[in-house]
Amino acid sequence: MSTKTIAGISRPGTPHFVGDGFRVHNFIPGTSTMQEMDPFIMLDYNSRYSFAPSEIPRGVGVHPHKGFETVTIAYRGKVEHADSTGSGGVINEGDVQWMTAAKGILHKEFHEKEWSKKGGDFQMVQLWVNLPARYKKSDPKYQNLRNTDMQKVALPGNGGEIEIIAGEYNGHKGSASTFSPINVFNAKLKKGAEATFNFPAHYTTAILLVEGSAKVNGTDIVPQDHFAMFNRDGETFTIEAVEDAVVLVLSGEPLQEPIAAHGPFVMNTRQELVEAFDEFNQGKFGYLED
Numbered sequence: 001m002s003t004k005t006i007a008g009i010s011r012p013g014t015p016h017f018v019g020d021g022f023r024v025h026n027f028i029p030g031t032s033t034m035q036e037m038d039p040f041i042m043l044d045y046n047s048r049y050s051f052a053p054s055e056i057p058r059g060v061g062v063h064p065h066k067g068f069e070t071v072t073i074a075y076r077g078k079v080e081h082a083d084s085t086g087s088g089g090v091i092n093e094g095d096v097q098w099m100t101a102a103k104g105i106l107h108k109e110f111h112e113k114e115w116s117k118k119g120g121d122f123q124m125v126q127l128w129v130n131l132p133a134r135y136k137k138s139d140p141k142y143q144n145l146r147n148t149d150m151q152k153v154a155l156p157g158n159g160g161e162i163e164i165i166a167g168e169y170n171g172h173k174g175s176a177s178t179f180s181p182i183n184v185f186n187a188k189l190k191k192g193a194e195a196t197f198n199f200p201a202h203y204t205t206a207i208l209l210v211e212g213s214a215k216v217n218g219t220d221i222v223p224q225d226h227f228a229m230f231n232r233d234g235e236t237f238t239i240e241a242v243e244d245a246v247v248l249v250l251s252g253e254p255l256q257e258p259i260a261a262h263g264p265f266v267m268n269t270r271q272e273l274v275e276a277f278d279e280f281n282q283g284k285f286g287y288l289e290d
């Protein structure tokens with residue numbers, strides 16, 4: 001097997017607010033296109049940020065999604081959500097919400113009420129995963145992946161662990177069900193520990209330094225809050241923690257289907273986008289109270 005090398009390292013750009021509750025740096029599409037990042041179509045990163053206490057929870061009100069999945073990974077703080085299928089709940093620290101919008105959903109995302117009253121450090125990732133064309137019109141669903149239920153693989157010598165959100169690491173499988181081959185891990189590495197990752201060369205692969213900094217393939221330093229994209233040149237790479245680190249590792253097989261995207265709708269053709277807007281305007285995504 002040959003080494004998968006780093007193509008580029010991006011620093012966190014100027015943050016913007018999504019609603020009033022998510023202060024994010026956009027890494028995908030960022031400097032790449034959706035096609036280059038296929039099947040990952042968006043990644044917003046709320047780097048560690050302290051929110052003042054608020055009696056009225058901050059967040060994003062009712063809005064639609066269609067044609068893909070939203071994956072919310074909570075590192076610090078808590079998010080409360082509700083959607084037009086009647087699902088809802090709280091994403092606690094360490095938990096992941098994997099929501100399949102598919103044929104269309106309305107939802108809202110706010111800081112959890114009690115957390116909001118106290119305020120504090122908030123840190124979160126929202127990743128959008130594209131759906132293969134044949135699943136874009138399937139029913140919405142929702143997976144609540146609790147941290148306590150996640151598969152964790154210990155590294156030798158108390159070096160930390162690989163938390164598997166989706167996909168497979170060294171023969172251990174994560175609990176999320178996905179519509180195409182996707183790996184999403186949190187590599188929680190102690191200072192000096194090293195982990196090796198293997199993915200097919202043609203997969204789209206990237207890492208985000210959520211905590212601490214790391215050295216990739218023994219040479220490239222990726223600082224905290226930076227995002228590194230890999231080339232499609234090999235299968236294997238190593239991550240060594242320069243200090244205690246949490247590294248979000250993403251790798252997925254490209255769908256290689258046409259993308260027609262506008263705002264919260266990601267379809268395959270222009271015509272399907274027009275249909276998505278029509279359906280939304282006609283109330284076909286259901287109803288959700290503000």
Ligand code: MN
Pocket residue numbers: 063065070107109
């Ligand atoms: Mn949303």
